[in-house]
Amino acid sequence: MDELSYYLPCLWAFLACIGFSLLFNIHGVGMFICAGGGALGWLCYLLTAPLVHSDIIQSFFAALVISAWSELMARLRKCPVTSYLLVALFPLVPGGGIYYTMEHAMSGETSLFLSSLLHTLGLAGALATGVLLVSSLMRLILISQEKRRMRREEPHGKL
Amino acid sequence: MDYNKLLCLVSEMGYRLMESGAEIYRVEESIRRLLQAYGVAQGEVFAIPNCIIISLTSPEGEPLTQIRRMPAHGTDIYLLEQYNGLCRRLCRQAPPFDEALERMRAIQRTHRVYPLWVQLLAYFLGCGTFSLFYGGSPLDGVCGGLCGVVIGLCLTLTSRLGANLFFKTVAGGAASALAAVGLTALGLGHNLDLIIIGALMALVPGIAITNAMRDIMAGDMVAGISKGAEALLIGAAIALGTALSLGLTGLFMGG
Known part of the structure; x- marks a missing residue:
């Protein structure tokens, strides 16, 4: 039973992503791809927890998984990656961080405010780095493929 | 040609x-x-x-x-x-x-958009499940969903009036925090912070930050910096709107 409640947030992430994909006007299968990505990312976040003990690094790994999933699905369905990435990343967004930062600022606890601000920025940075790593790799592969194709076609083009 | x-x-x-x-x-x-x-x-x-x-x-x-x-x-x-x-x-x-x-x-x-009631339902689902996701009780989830609906209504209304992004976000944050305080005062919700965080997910600039970083890395400096500024502005607007509501209700309710 404990095991179940540990993984329950994945279900909530799935449902929440369904809700937000409606808001971004995603229709049909795309909705479930987004939601699947969100749930998968959170599963990865939970699974890496015993290994690294740092939510920033956990977020980074989760972002890697979500990004790879979205890139894969985008290639398969020939759609822009943003469509899936946009919503699937939602569960990782440090919404709580923003709120607690604001709360500490309001109650005038400067050191708590600064530490939660830095932590929030760290989470956002980890997210961006994870996504960037995968998308940069993907672009490198695509560009090299295109170059190879162009080199093959060039002799015909020049004639 | x-x-x-x-x-x-x-x-x-x-x-x-x-x-x-x-x-x-x-x-x-x-x-x-x-x-x-x-x-x-x-x-x-x-x-x-x-x-x-x-x-x-x-x-x-x-x-x-x-x-x-x-x-x-x-x-x-x-x-x-x-x-x-x-x-x-x-x-x-x-x-x-x-x-x-x-x-x-x-x-x-042939552009299809979801009708308003489906969008509000989506706000309810998205924000409510985020309250649960962050560890709220089922009642907190319902409250978070209701606050999400408030944000949805607020955003639709201010968009129709032609407000800018900053004002829209401040209004959304303030309205949802107000609703959250009201719902907890009525005894429906327990964890005020979890309810507000869930509802705020409808406003946070998560993807704006990621896109800004990506643009900067790709060498599109101007685009990246202007998007990053936008993301920071939205973040500040969320904090400002929420703080406004919480501060005011704190004053009046002696909290």
């Missing part, structure tokens, strides 16, 4: 792509490919989040330029996928201009 018409076509394509939420590099690359497909050897495009500049030189050596100013826009994945698909097809087939423009108009005509 009429190069003026070509310029109008590619700028319209770029404009519509960006309006539906495409990234900067996608807009630039799509325009570049379109120009190539129609056989323009010398064409340049420069895009930042609120402006697209396209310039090309016709074979007679005549330079042509068009600038499109981008108004504030949201993200519409349905339109983005449609225009992206159309752009791919145009690059492959390079049909006559009128036909291409007609196809673009057809996408606009």
